Amino acid sequence: MSRVYNFSAGPSMLPESVLKKAADEMLDYQGSGQSVMEMSHRSKVYDSIIKEAEALLREVMNIPDNYKVLFLQGGGSSQFAMVALNLMNKSGKADYVLTGQWAKKAYKEGARYGEAKVIASSEDKTFSYIPKLDKSTFTPDADYFYICMNNTIYGTVYHELPDTGDVPLVADISSCILSEPIDVSKFGLLFAGAQKNMAPAGMTVVIVREDLIGNPQDITPTMFNYQIHADNGSMFNTPPCYTIYVAKLVLEWIKNEIGGLDKMKELNEKKAKLLYDFLDSSKMFKGTVVKEDRSLMNVPFVTGDDELDAKFVKEATENGLVNIKGHRSVGGMRASIYNAMPYEGVEKLVNFMKEFEEKNS
Ligand SMILES: *Cc1c(COP(=O)(O)O)cnc(C)c1O
Numbered sequence: 223m224s225r226v227y228n229f230s231a232g233p234s235m236l237p238e239s240v241l242k243k244a245a246d247e248m249l250d251y252q253g254s255g256q257s258v259m260e261m262s263h264r265s266k267v268y269d270s271i272i273k274e275a276e277a278l279l280r281e282v283m284n285i286p287d288n289y290k291v292l293f294l295q296g297g298g299s300s301q302f303a304m305v306a307l308n309l310m311n312k313s314g315k316a317d318y319v320l321t322g323q324w325a326k327k328a329y330k331e332g333a334r335y336g337e338a339k340v341i342a343s344s345e346d347k348t349f350s351y352i353p354k355l356d357k358s359t360f361t362p363d364a365d366y367f368y369i370c371m372n373n374t375i376y377g378t379v380y381h382e383l384p385d386t387g388d389v390p391l392v393a394d395i396s397s398c399i400l401s402e403p404i405d406v407s408k409f410g411l412l413f414a415g416a417q418k419n420m421a422p423a424g425m426t427v428v429i430v431r432e433d434l435i436g437n438p439q440d441i442t443p444t445m446f447n448y449q450i451h452a453d454n455g456s457m458f459n460t461p462p463c464y465t466i467y468v469a470k471l472v473l474e475w476i477k478n479e480i481g482g483l484d485k486m487k488e489l490n491e492k493k494a495k496l497l498y499d500f501l502d503s504s505k506m507f508k509g510t511v512v513k514e515d516r517s518l519m520n521v522p523f524v525t526g527d528d529e530l531d532a533k534f535v536k537e538a539t540e541n542g543l544v545n546i547k548g549h550r551s552v553g554g555m556r557a558s559i560y561n562a563m564p565y566e567g568v569e570k571l572v573n574f575m576k577e578f579e580e581k582n583s
Contacts, residue, residue, distance in 0.1 A: 227567035230545035231374050231520060232397070232418040235562040239479065240471045258467045263460050272456065275466050278473035282483060285406050285429055292428040292448065293456040293466050298324070298396045298415035300446070301426060302331035305368070305392055305411060307442040308435055308449075310336035313363040317341045319384070322349045322373035323551070324394060332368065335439060339364075348552060349376040351512040355384050366390045366410055372398035372517050374418070375549045377510065377556065379517040383408060390434060397519050399427070400476060401561060402487035410434050419519070419560045421469035424462040476561070486561060487518075493559050493568045494518045500572045506530075506579040510552060524554030531555060534578055543571050 228235045251258050254267045261268045276291050285291060294300070305328070310316055314336040318329040320343035332338035339361055342353035360367065367386040372379045374397040383391065390410020399414035406412065411430040417423035428448065435448040444450055450458050480486050498516060501509040501523055510522045525531050531554050535547045538555075548554040559568055 224542070226542040226544045227563065227570060228544050229557045229559070229563070229567075229571070231549070231556060231558045232415070233423050234418055234558055234560050236422070236468070237472065237475045237479075237562045240468065240475050240562075243471050244468060259464050261463065263457060263463050268463060271463075271467050271470060272461065275470035275473065276456075278470060278477060279427065282400065282473055282476055283404065283406060283429075288432050289406060290428075290430050290432050290435065290448070290452040291456075292430070292451045293461050293469075294426045294428060294451060295424065295462055296426060297423075298394060298413065298426055299327065301394070301413045301428065302328040303335070304428075304446050304448065305366070305413070306332040306335040306338075307446055308438045309390070309392065309411065310365045311437045311439060312365050313337075313361075315339065315361050315364045317361050317364045317367045317386075317389075319343070319353065319355065319369050320345060320349075321352055321370055321378060322376045324374065324396070325368070325370035328368060328370065328394065336365070341367075344378075348510075349373060349378065350510055352378050352380055352515045357385060360384075360386065360389070362389075364389050366392045368392045368394075370394040372396075372401075372519055374520050374558075375522075375556075376552060377517045377520040377522040378512075378515040379519075381515070390431065397558075397560075398517070400472075400483065400486065401490050401519055403483040416465055416469060418558075419562075420472055421465045423465070425465040425469065427469075480561075489565070490518045490559070490561065493563065493565055494521065496565075496568050496572055497521050497557060497559065500575060504575070504579060506583055507575055510554070519560055520556060520558050522548055522552050522554060522556040524548070524552075528553070530582065533582070534575075537578065538571075538574060541570075541574055543567075543574060546571075 316338050320326050344351050344353045367389050371393045392411045395412050396415045397418045400419050413428045416425040438447050507523050538546050546555050548556040
């Protein structure tokens with residue numbers, strides 16, 4: 223068996239030990255005589271899986287008790303509407319910072335349900351930086367202030383959070399959840415689709431301060447009401463059972479094999495440094511993001527020559543470095559180096575880039 227290094231932006235790699243554990247338990251989960259895929263979500267054995275997954279997430283992310291943790295479906299994209307429907311409930315206003323396509327989509331959805339305002343945007347330079355924010359432009363009575371923390375397509379991240387005072391900060395952390403410690407108490411709501419850094423596709427985690435929910439707009443569909451899911455322990459309807467189970471295995475991996483999020487961050491910094499240092503020294507390859515806003519998770523780069531980019535992608539693929547083609551809006555290449563990408567994978571990529579540069583210049 224030969225496994226490739228998969229640089230996909232999502233769904234992405236999972237830790238090998240997690241895949242092996244899932245394989246071991248595939249036919250008979252811990253003596254239950256059945257696969258987790260086959261279990262009733264109302265069974266005792268499944269109940270312990272979902273409870274353990276939540277407990278581990280709370281422990282690993284250090285989530286305060288006054289926050290609800292929800293395991294939902296509908297992807298990160300459903301949250302663009304859910305956030306607005308549930309939280310735009312007092313002034314009906316919300317502020318958005320546009321740092322990429324995901325933030326823009328969230329803003330457009332928010333604007334359907336209330337008065338959404340764009341505070342700043344970095345679209346003028348293909349979202350290659352995080353815009354500086356002027357607090358005096360914030361809406362003082364906004365129901366929330368929305369950011370996309372790590373911009374998967376463009377490779378930028380907020381290293382500093384906006385100071386929104388009493389206005390709850392809402393953040394899409396789909397592509398950076400569990401990559402480093404995060405102070406949950408600074409946010410009103412966090413959400414993340416699972417398929418980047420947590421589990422296979424199919425589940426979205428929502429972490430929300432409990433005082434913010436329970437008063438959704440009247441038009442809110444029942445399935446889009448956070449309170450309904452909170453009251454039912456994410457079991458109002460059938461949850462994404464198997465994805466939650468794999469998330470539990472990933473959380474066990476972070477806790478027991480990696481040693482927690484501080485350690486995870488160290489490893490991620492080491493991987494990213496290897497790649498960024500090479501990009502900064504290369505004459506052929508250039509990172510597309512301003513240095514101070516570089517993401518640890520998604521690293522876009524270009525040669526400046528479309529034909530050379532295509533040649534690189536083709537040859538990288540032949541060498542077991544797959545899904546490295548950049549998003550069409552940026553072009554070039556993008557290496558997504560999430561938690562499960564081993565250091566050796568980045569090392570192999572950098573060595574391959576060096577060789578490619580020597581041969582083609
Ligand atoms: C992938 C992604 C999404 C969309 O997630 P879906 O689960 O496909 O809806 C939203 N936001 C960010 C930051 C993402 O990376």
